[in-house]
Amino acid sequence: MSGTSAREAEPVAIIAGNGRLPFYVAEAAREAGTPPFIIQLSGETGTDWADFEHMEADLGGFQPVVAALQKRGIRKVVLSGGVRTRPELKSLRPTARLIWSLPVIIRKLRSGGDDKVLRMVIDLFERHGFEIIAAQDIAGDLLATAGTLGAVAPDREDRSDIDAAARAAHVIGSMDIGQGAVSLGGRVVALEGAEGTDQMLARVRAMREAGRISRKRRGVLVKLCKPQQDLRADLPSIGPETVRAAAAAGLGGIAVEAGRALVLDRAEAIAEADGAGLFLLGLEPGMN
Incomplete structure (x- = not known):
């Protein structure tokens, strides 16, 4: 490194x-x-x-x-x-x-x-x-790069979910609540709070298992910097554990901002995502 x-x-x-x-x-x-x-x-x-x-x-x-x-x-x-x-x-x-x-x-x-x-x-x-x-x-070297990071790319429905989750993440970020949101079928179903990303994804998994959200549609996690965030601290980050939690929640992929998010254990995270059929995507700055 x-x-x-x-x-x-x-x-x-x-x-x-x-x-x-x-x-x-x-x-x-x-x-x-x-x-x-x-x-x-x-x-x-x-x-x-x-x-x-x-x-x-x-x-x-x-x-x-x-x-x-x-x-x-x-x-x-x-x-x-x-x-x-x-x-x-x-x-x-x-x-x-x-x-x-x-x-x-x-x-x-x-x-x-x-x-x-x-x-x-x-x-x-x-x-x-x-x-x-x-x-x-x-x-x-930990900074996310733009574009698809692994072998799986988002489809049209995934792109719609990325847009919806990014808008929600921007709103809660501006309120200093959290950095992440999950959208499924164009509907925001979970927002990250003080509990953190993994616990939010656990809630999504529980909702899916209980039939509260669709078991067929995949959904997407988006993590963004807060609009007012000082970039010297607490950049959004993902890693293999995030990928495993997203897969357990039935999601189709994860999107973060290129140059404004960190990817830990990148090779392992990509391998986990490819194995689970999930995409990892670095969004061009400003796409949210």
């Missing part, structure tokens, strides 16, 4: 949430000649970081994180992986610089959607002089 930016040669910290993305970013950074410093978020399913310098920290434990980065002379930070849990208020440990901002931080943690919380985290790091860089700046 090769990177795409000269910034990769500089020291970098990776704030690691759940999923496989943090590992791929860490591997890409190391291959670029910069062993990264990993900060595994407590409560998130993480990777075994035994081969990397690392620490564990709560999302609200900003003070020890800043101290650890400053000690190592690190100024570049990558936010990588999903975050399912919000920190308990009693666990908040702001730096002296953030004490007066604590009421705003608490309000956003309590009521903000994922996008607002991520923007807040980015702002907190930037206030301390850190630079947030995107995961794709280090692991650019």
Whole structure:
């Protein structure tokens, strides 16, 4: 896996949430000649970081994180992986610089959607002089490319479902609710919320098994960036597990934005999709 930016040669910290993305970013950074410093978020399913310098920290434990980065002379930070849990208020440990901002931080943690919380985290790091860089700046090979990724292509009905699901994903994204939607027969049947993509697909599978939606028509999952999303954090991502969940839900394919979504374990994901008769499609930017 090769990177795409000269910034990769500089020291970098990776704030690691759940999923496989943090590992791929860490591997890409190391291959670029910069062993990264990993900060595994407590409560998130993480990777075994035994081969990397690392620490564990709560999302609200900003003070020890800043101290650890400053000690190592690190100024570049990558936010990588999903975050399912919000920190308990009693666990908040702001730096002296953030004490007066604590009421705003608490309000956003309590009521903000994922996008607002991520923007807040980015702002907190930037206030301390850190630079947030995107995961794709280090692991650019993960970005989805335009067109059909595997051997299966969408048909006319699939294209209609892509249009419907993309419109729905755009709407819920603008409301900071989620990034994904499922359409079947031109009808939107599921929207992604805080539970995430896999749980949404499990709901689609349950509806199909219960006869709530057609057992004959396939349907499509579309994942898009939120219109207001900062592209340095939380790009939509898919991988082999997404493909397996989509197949179990009886879907015919998955579409994401080229250059604005990540495909993890690309070869395995494509092989899974081809084996299940699903298409994987990179939409040209703006098609939604």
